[in-house]
Amino acid sequence: xxxxxxxxxxxxxxxxxxxxxxxxxxxxxxxxxxxxxxxxxxxxxxxxxxxxxxxxxxxxxxxxxxxxxxxxxxxxxxxxxxxx
Amino acid sequence: xxxxxxxxxxxxxxxxxxxxxxxxxxxxxxxxxxxxxxxxxxxxxxxxxxxxxxxxxxxxxxxxxxxxxxxxxxxxxxxxxxxxxxxxxxxxxxxxxxxxxxxxxxxxxxxxxxxxxxxxxxxxxxxxxxxxxxxxxxxxxxxxxxxxxxxxxxxxxxxxxxxxxxxxxxxxxxxxxxxxxxxxxxxxxxxxxxxxxxxxxxxxxxxxxxxxxxxxxxxxxxxxxxxxxxxxxxxxxxxxxxxxxxxxxxxxxxxxxxxxxxxxxxxxxxxxxxxxxxxxxxxxxxxxxxxxxxxxxxxxxxxxxxxxxxxxxxxxxxxxxxxxxxxxxxxxxxxxxxxxxxxxxxxxxxxxxxxxxxxxxxxxxxxxxxxxxxxxxxxxxxxxxxxxxxxxxxxxxxxxxxxxxxxxxxxxxxxxxxxxxxxxxxxxxxxxxxxxxxxxxxxxxxxxxxxxxxxxxxxxxxxxxxxxxxxxxxxxxxxxxxxxxxxxxxxxxxxxxxxxxxxxxxxxxxxxxxxxxxxxxxxxxxxxxxxxxxxxxxxxxxxxxxxxxxxxxxxxxxxxxxxxxxxxxxxxxxxxxxxxxxxxxxxxxxxxxxxxxxxx
Numbered sequence: 060x061x062x063x064x065x066x067x068x069x070x071x072x073x074x075x076x077x078x079x080x081x082x083x084x085x086x087x088x089x090x091x092x093x094x095x096x097x098x099x100x101x102x103x104x105x106x107x108x109x110x111x112x113x114x115x116x117x118x119x120x121x122x123x124x125x126x127x128x129x130x131x132x133x134x135x136x137x138x139x140x141x142x143x
Numbered sequence: 144x145x146x147x148x149x150x151x152x153x154x155x156x157x158x159x160x161x162x163x164x165x166x167x168x169x170x171x172x173x174x175x176x177x178x179x180x181x182x183x184x185x186x187x188x189x190x191x192x193x194x195x196x197x198x199x200x201x202x203x204x205x206x207x208x209x210x211x212x213x214x215x216x217x218x219x220x221x222x223x224x225x226x227x228x229x230x231x232x233x234x235x236x237x238x239x240x241x242x243x244x245x246x247x248x249x250x251x252x253x254x255x256x257x258x259x260x261x262x263x264x265x266x267x268x269x270x271x272x273x274x275x276x277x278x279x280x281x282x283x284x285x286x287x288x289x290x291x292x293x294x295x296x297x298x299x300x301x302x303x304x305x306x307x308x309x310x311x312x313x314x315x316x317x318x319x320x321x322x323x324x325x326x327x328x329x330x331x332x333x334x335x336x337x338x339x340x341x342x343x344x345x346x347x348x349x350x351x352x353x354x355x356x357x358x359x360x361x362x363x364x365x366x367x368x369x370x371x372x373x374x375x376x377x378x379x380x381x382x383x384x385x386x387x388x389x390x391x392x393x394x395x396x397x398x399x400x401x402x403x404x405x406x407x408x409x410x411x412x413x414x415x416x417x418x419x420x421x422x423x424x425x426x427x428x429x430x431x432x433x434x435x436x437x438x439x440x441x442x443x444x445x446x447x448x449x450x451x452x453x454x455x456x457x458x459x460x461x462x463x464x465x466x467x468x469x470x471x472x473x474x475x476x477x478x479x480x481x482x483x484x485x486x487x488x489x490x491x492x493x494x495x496x497x498x499x500x501x502x503x504x505x506x507x508x509x510x511x512x513x514x515x516x517x518x519x520x521x522x523x524x525x526x527x528x529x530x531x532x533x534x535x536x537x538x539x540x541x542x543x544x545x546x547x548x549x550x551x552x553x554x555x556x557x558x559x560x561x562x563x564x565x566x567x568x569x570x571x572x573x574x575x576x577x578x579x580x581x582x583x584x585x586x587x588x589x590x591x592x593x594x595x596x597x598x599x600x601x602x603x604x605x606x607x608x609x610x611x612x613x614x615x616x617x618x619x620x621x622x623x624x625x626x627x628x629x630x631x632x633x634x635x636x637x638x639x640x641x642x643x644x645x646x647x648x649x650x651x652x653x654x655x656x657x658x659x660x661x662x663x664x665x666x667x668x669x670x671x672x673x674x675x676x677x678x679x680x681x682x683x684x685x686x687x688x689x690x691x692x693x694x695x696x697x698x699x700x701x702x703x704x705x706x707x708x709x710x711x712x713x714x715x716x717x718x719x720x721x722x723x724x725x726x727x728x729x730x731x732x733x734x735x736x737x738x739x740x741x742x743x
Contacts, residue, residue, distance in 0.1 A: 065407060066400040067391045100388055110388040110650055112612065117408060120614040135407065140389065140650050141612040143398040143466035143580060143602065 060128055062087070065137040068111060071097045084113060085124025087134060101136075112139045146177045146288055157183040161369040162224030162667040163192075167200065168266040170288055172281060172353055173214060173273030177288040182267055188669060188679075192223030194250040195641035195683040196268055197239025198690060201248070204270065207693035211241040211345075212328065212352040214274035220319075220358070222262040223643045224666045227365060229378035231385050232645035234258045234445040241694065242344035243352075244330040244500065244554050245575035245599050248690040249344030252603070252640060253319075254443035257336040260317035263362030275354035278326070280308055283360045284316075293356040298323050300493040301335035304357050312359055320357035321347040322495025327540045328352060329552040331500035331577075335492070338463060339443070342497045344576060344598055369668030377665060381651070382447045389650030390448045394440075397452035398466035399429045401580070402474070409715040410585035412578070413474040414524050415506040416571050419582045419712045423479025427469050432481055448647055454485060462489040467602075470580030471502025475571075476509060476530050483527025487534055494538035500554055503577030505533045507555040507570050508547075516564045519547055568705035574599035583707050584718040586611040587621040591629050591728045595701050597687035603646065606632035619717050626731045634680035641683055688738065701729050 062079055064072045072095055079094075081087035085105030092102040101111050105124040114120050114135040115128075128134065146168065158165035158181060165184070170177040182196075190199045197219040201207070209216040218240045225233040236258040242249030261269065264283045271281070280293040296304045304320040318336065325332035325347030332347030333340040341347075350358075368374050392400060402424055405411040409419035425431055432438075432454055439461070442449040453461040468488040478484055491498045509524045511517035522529050536548030550558050555570040555577055571578045576599025583590035592605030602608065610628040611618035635655060639646055642659060652658045656673035663671050688696075702708075703725060711719035733739075 063407070065404045067388075067395060070395060108388055110391065114408075118619075119617060120612065122614055137404055138392040138400075139612070140392060140647075141401065141404070141608050142606065142646060142649070143401050143470075 060087070060130060060132045060134060062091070063133060063135045065135060067138050068098070068101060068136045071095075071101060073097065081128055083124060083128060084121055084126040084134070087128060088124070107136070110139050112137060146179050146286060157185060159184040159187055160668060161367050163187055163267050163366055164262070164265050164364065166266055167268035167270055168264065168283065168288070169270045169272070170281065171273040172271060172275040172279065172290060172355060175290055179266065187224075187267070188671070189682060190686070191641040191663070191679060192226075192267060193221050193235070193237040193252070193641040193643040194239060194637065195679070195686070196223070197221035197237050197250055198248060198683065198686045200268060200270055201239055201241070202686065202690060204272075206241050207690045209241060211243045211246075211349055214353070215272060216241060216349065216352075218271045218346065218349045218353065219268055220261060220271075221268040222258055223641065224366070225642055225644065225662060226258045226262045228368060228666055229375060229445070230644065230662060231378065231382045231445060231447045232443070232648055233643065234443055235643040235645065236261060237640060237643065238334055238341040238346045240346055240349045242576070242598065243328070243348045244345040247574055247598060247694055247696065248687045249346060249598050250640065251334070251341035251343050251346050252643065253334070253336050253339045253341040254446070254645075255337045255339060256444050257317040257319050257360060259444060260315070260362055261360040262366070263364050264360055265362060265364035269358075271350075271353060271355065273353060278354050278356050281355050281358045282312065283358070283362075285362045285364065296356050297326065301495050302338065302493065305335070305337070308357055308359050312361075315361040316359045317361070318357050318359045321351050322493060322538075324495045324538050325351035326356070327538070327552070329496060329537060329540060330554050330557070331497040331504075333495045333497055335495055338492065340492070340495070340497070343499065343601065343603075345497075347495050368666050370665040374665040377661060384651050385447045385648060387651065390647060393448050393450035393647050396429045397450060397464060399427070399432065399452065399464050399469055401466040402469055403428045405470075405580065405582075408585060409712060409718060410582040411474050412470060412571075412580055412582050414477045415475060415510040415569065416578070416582065416706060417510070418714055419585050419718065420714050421474035421477075421479070424474060426479045426481050427473050427484060429464075432464065446645065448645070450647055456482070456485050456489060459486065459489065462486075463492070464488070467580055468498040471499045472530060475502045475506040475580075477524030478527045478530055479525070480527040483530060487527070487530050490531065490534050490538075494534070496534070496538065499579050500577040501534060501537065503571045504537075504551050504555045504558060505530060507558065507566075508533070508551060510569055511562055511566055514564070516562050516566055570704060572600060573703060574700050576600050581608050582712065582718070583703055584619070584712050584720050585715060586618050587720055588616055588618065588625045588629050590703060590707065590720055590725065591621070591625065591732060592633065594703050594725060594729055595732050597684070597691055604633065604636050604640070605629065606636055606646070606649070609649075619715075619719075621728070623727065623731045626728060626735055629732065630735055633684060634677065637683040638676055638680040641679075684736075702726075
């Protein structure tokens with residue numbers, strides 16, 4: 060699947076997006092934390108820190124680590140606070 | 144003059160011991176008469192300070208029925224119990240009046256040393272009425288109040304005025320001022336302090352109508368704290384937490400980073416809300432802005448977050464970059480030239496113009512030109528020079544021959560009335576206040592927040608976008624379940640604006656009401672609880688509604704312009720909001736508030 064980083068997560072990741080294989084949101088986050096250590100302060104095991112959120116395909120926001128992911132899904136990771 | 148104390152109907156035996164001075168300063172600039180009016184503890188506990196106290200004082204003054212630009216109309220600067228404490232972000236003040244833009248309640252907040260110096264004058268609020276006989280500066284120096292001529296600052300920018308007055312008056316003064324826009328009664332003129340603005344709703348025009356160019360404050364009177372040791376410990380802990388991941392966005396990138404994020408979600412208002420995506424958004428991202436410009440960070444006094452990102456602009460100094468300014472003067476006007484957008488933002492700051500209403504009104508005019516309703520062919524979407532020219536015309540209204548500037552200085556709602564062609568359907572406003580950078584069709588809890596907002600479309604009085612950016616709702620298909628969440632964010636904002644603490648602490652405060660109660664307990668000594676603060680928030684929201692009812696509010700005002708209710712977003716057909724659905728959300732909002740049923 061495709062992962063997009065926005066804002067602070069993009070800064071931490073050092074890339075805007077990447078391809079990765081995972082079956083669930085928890086699996087994805089765990090894999091990201093292992094592959095990109097600079098994302099460590101965003102991720103606690105298989106969940107995002109409460110200051111960050113994940114979105115599936117630009118539609119719904121998801122937090123349950125068991126959320127299933129498909130090969131063609133796009134997961135966006137961004138700051139939880141959208142305030143301006 | 145030395146200021147006498149007057150009872151004015153309050154019971155002076157019921158004065159607070161801690162956190163407050165227990166009075167407000169009421170100044171009639173027509174006569175130069177000033178008095179200290181006692182504020183009983185019961186009133187302060189019910190409305191706290193900031194926006195809440197300001198609304199209460201306006202109701203007491205009968206301001207709802209007044210012309211906001213008339214001499215008798217009051218303008219309130221309200222401080223709060225937390226001002227002067229070591230709590231991070233607490234150096235804030237609210238400017239509250241009837242809005243000349245909307246005719247409804249307006250509470251604008253700004254930050255920094257003015258709040259501390261103003262409260263140190265020994266008052267919890269300053270109420271200004273009357274009209275000075277000439278352009279003047281109002282000087283409040285501890286126990287002394289006087290007017291000084293300010294003709295030399297006529298036409299000066301906010302920064303020039305502030306620097307000039309500080310040099311003239313000497314050390315320790317903090318100055319809030321208006322720019323040329325406030326002098327010329329632009330209906331969305333700001334009041335500026337230290338480069339920050341009480342921005343929305345036209346409080347600068349209200350001050351200008353009083354012939355007051357600036358207010359300078361200096362004081363030595365500190366309000367005691369009930370539990371200084373506990374407050375200091377609490378403040379240290381909060382400061383430490385404020386440097387964590389919840390505020391990383393504000394510290395590292397600033398709010399400007401919203402632009403690319405909102406664009407990705409199709410929620411970035413573009414070309415007067417004709418689209419939710421802007422193909423030049425990346426030009427205005429913080430990463431791109433900093434690639435070719437140097438940048439510094441600043442903080443308000445007492446703030447540990449430091450959200451202000453100041454970019455250099457060629458040889459023209461620096462400019463504070465905020466998401467709302469970038470969206471309003473950038474994507475909303477179709478302008479992707481970063482230099483033009485930054486210069487436009489800087490020019491608004493100099494003139495004392497609200498960037499959101501400025502951009503919204505110009506974008507509206509650009510679409511009217513596009514549709515052939517307005518004969519100003521140079522005023523085109525995407526043209527940075529046209530944007531800058533329009534801003535100059537707005538800032539110089541009342542100059543002979545400046546018909547367009549006069550029109551745009553009235554805001555998009557009044558301009559639509561002049562232009563005709565049912566252009567009100569595309570005027571980007573609610574209750575006359577231009578809509579901030581959140582596309583309502585893509586963020587529908589926010590759409591409700593905009594529709595019912597007491598001061599009009601506003602992202603600071605309703606944080607409903609937080610709900611849209613969560614798993615609580617489907618942001619493009621919200622149901623009645625979203626209403627309770629929208630109410631929660633509105634109540635929370637009312638409380639934060641009355642305490643006052645910065646909304647960028649939201650993510651830091653895990654149990655907001657309990658933590659806010661702890662702050663207030665340690666400052667005031669009150670046995671205040673989280674539940675009491677929930678009730679206080681509802682009281683403040685209701686007081687704003689009461690003001691609006693007295694000012695002539697009708698149910699038809701709690702809605703959005705037709706554009707949003709009959710046209711899906713072109714880039715996202717799912718982002719569609721029917722009038723029936725919005726009406727149902729609004730009716731449910733009124734029901735849950737316990738307000739009388741309204742008929743659309």
